[in-house]
Structures are given as C-alpha cells and as structure tokens.
Amino acid sequence: xxxxxxxxxxxxxxxxxxxxxxxxxxxxxxxxxxxxxxxxxxxxxxxxxxxxxxxxxxxxxxxxxxxxxxxxxxxxxxxxxxxxxxxxxxxxxxxxxxxxxxxxxxxxxxxxxxxxxxxxxxxxxxxxxxxxxxxxxxxxxxxxxxxxxxxxxxxxxxxxxxxxxxxxxx
Amino acid sequence: xxxxxxxxxxxxxxxxxxxxxxxxxxxxxxxxxxxxxxxxxxxxxxxxxxxxxxxxxxxxxxxxxxxxxxxxxxxxxxxxxxxxxxxxxxxxxxxxxxxxxxxxxxxxxxxx
Numbered sequence: 175x176x177x178x179x180x181x182x183x184x185x186x187x188x189x190x191x192x193x194x195x196x197x198x199x200x201x202x203x204x205x206x207x208x209x210x211x212x213x214x215x216x217x218x219x220x221x222x223x224x225x226x227x228x229x230x231x232x233x234x235x236x237x238x239x240x241x242x243x244x245x246x247x248x249x250x251x252x253x254x255x256x257x258x259x260x261x262x263x264x265x266x267x268x269x270x271x272x273x274x275x276x277x278x279x280x281x282x283x284x285x286x287x288x289x290x291x292x293x294x295x296x297x298x299x300x301x302x303x304x305x306x307x308x309x310x311x312x313x314x315x316x317x318x319x320x321x322x323x324x325x326x327x328x329x330x331x332x333x334x335x336x337x338x339x340x341x342x343x344x
Numbered sequence: 345x346x347x348x349x350x351x352x353x354x355x356x357x358x359x360x361x362x363x364x365x366x367x368x369x370x371x372x373x374x375x376x377x378x379x380x381x382x383x384x385x386x387x388x389x390x391x392x393x394x395x396x397x398x399x400x401x402x403x404x405x406x407x408x409x410x411x412x413x414x415x416x417x418x419x420x421x422x423x424x425x426x427x428x429x430x431x432x433x434x435x436x437x438x439x440x441x442x443x444x445x446x447x448x449x450x451x452x453x454x455x456x
Contacts, residue, residue: 186356186361190360190364193364193368194364194371197367197368197371197391200371200372200375200384200388200391201371201378201379201388206381206383210383210387213387213390213391216391216394217390217394220394220397223364223398224397224401226356227401227402227405228405229401229405232397232401232415232419235419235422239423239425240390240394240425243426244390244425244429245390247429247433248383248386248390248433250433251383251433252383254437254440255383255446267379267380268377268378268379268448268449269449270377270378271377271378274373274374274377274378275374277373278373278374281366281369281370281373282366282367282370285366286363286366289362289366294357294358295358295359295403295406296357296358297357297358297406305409308410309412309415309416309419312412312416313416313419317416320420324423327423327424327427328423328426330427331427331431332430334431334434335430335431336434338431338434338437338438339433339438341441
C-alpha cells in the first residue's frame with residue numbers, strides 16, 4: 175500500500191467513526207441541545223465522506239444546507255420549546271425504546287446477511303475533472319421534471335410552515 | 345486543493361461505505377423510536393436521510409462516472425429533507441404553543 179492509500183484509509187475510518195459517534199450522541203445525550211450539537215458533528219463527518227467519494231459539490235451542499243440551515247433550525251426549535259436554564263428532564267426515552275434496539279439489530283442482521291451473499295461491487299475509476307459541470311447538465315436536462323417538482327415542493331413547504339407557525343390571532 | 349485528484353485514490357471498498365451507511369441508518373432509526381422529544385425524533389430522521397445519501401453516492405461511484413443519478417438524487421433528498429425539517433418544526437412549534445409540551449407520549453388526545 176502506498177502512502178496515499180494509507181491516508182485515505184485512515185481518513186475514512188476517522189470520518190466513519192466520527193459520524194457514528196455523533197449518531198450515538200443523538201441517541202444518548204440527555205440534553206437535547208447537546209444532542210443537536212452531536213448531530214452537527216455527524217453531519218460534518220458525512221460531508222467528509224462525500225469528499226472521500228469524490229463528490230466535493232455534495233459535500234459543500236451538505237455543509238451549507240444540513241449544518242448551516244437544518245441543524246441550526248433544529249437548535250432554534252430546541253431553544254424555543256425548552257427552558258434550558260430550568261430544565262428538568264424526567265424521561266429521555268419513550269416506552270418504544272425497548273423495541274428500538276431489537277429492531278435495529280434485526281435490520282442490521284438482515285441487511286448484512288443479504289449483503290454478504292451479494293457480489294461485492296467495485297468502485298469505478300475516478301475522473302480527474304470535477305463533477306459539478308456534468309451534475310448541472312444532468313439536473314437541467316435528464317432530471318428537469320423532478321427538479322421543477324422539488325422547487326414546487328419547497329414553495330409549498332415554505333408557505334405551509336409560515337401558516338402553521340403563525341400565531342392564531344384574527 | 346484538487347479534491348478529485350485526492351479522491352482518485354480509492355483505497356476503501358464501496359462495501360465499507362455501505363456498512364457505514366447501514367449503521368448510520370440503524371442508529372437514526374433507534375433515535376426515532378426511542379426519543380421522547382419530537383425534535384429528537386426529527387434529528388433521527390435527518391440521520392437516516394444522511395445514511396441514505398451515503399448509499400446513493402456510493403452506488404453513483406460504483407456505476408461509473410457517466411451515470412449521475414446517485415448524486416442527483418442525493419441533491420433531491422437534501423432538498424426534501426430541508427422541506428421536511430421546516431414543516432416538521434412548524435408543526436412542533438404549533439403543538440408546543442397549544443399544549444406546552446413536545447413529548448410525543450403526552451400527545452394522546454385521540455387515544456380512546
């Protein structure tokens with residue numbers, strides 16, 4: 175193995191570990207604000223995995239939209255719905271938590287059983303030029319209809335969120 | 345820094361990425377099922393969507409540089425996740441305003 179392969183492998187395991195650590199934090203941390211920060215750690219690690227896969231545009235989108243918008247929105251909602259200073263959390267987990275772990279183990283086992291039987295895929299050689307140009311061309315030609323539908327969805331979500339979150343005073 | 349040149353060294357098999365995706369999905373599912381706070385459940389959903397994105401991009405890399413479907417659908421998943429988070433949080437705020445709680449097991453008015 176050459177030095178680049180070592181760096182790549184170490185980066186992969188580091189980022190994968192960080193992502194799983196962040197996910198565990200989302201499950202375990204009692205304070206929901208800390209869980210949100212842990213979610214941000216996982217989202218950053220996933221962006222790093224995208225870079226390892228050669229998709230730097232997606233990594234940028236991930237950081238901008240997930241970390242910059244969604245995670246911040248979640249943290250805002252946490253602060254709006256909880257009194258952080260006088261917080262007393264009686265129970266973090268619902269009763270369904272007893273079911274959750276067996277469900278997770280069963281899901282993992284079933285998928286791994288199927289995956290171990292399948293032929294392991296191999297990565298194609300990476301192109302040296304960036305994906306951004308071809309991605310833009312694909313979005314505006316082959317995938318034009320879903321692109322327009324998703325813009326309509328965003329508009330609908332925007333209007334719906336304003337109507338839902340508005341104070342009821344007529 | 346030329347990311348594409350850095351990533352042209354594929355030292356890790358796609359299976360590894362897929363296992364990470366599976367683990368992340370399973371952990372997100374546990375968060376969805378076990379958290380009592382509705383915002384915690386939304387966080388779990390975001391984790392699951394991220395896991396799906398990793399799988400999409402990995403398969404995009406497996407099936408060649410000229411099939412961009414995986415990356416395109418990862419972009420769509422991120423967009424839909426943003427819409428979902430916005431509407432979900434608006435619902436949670438509306439519920440909090442009327443009931444002063446966001447614990448999902450206390451919202452049981454429809455229970456007979």
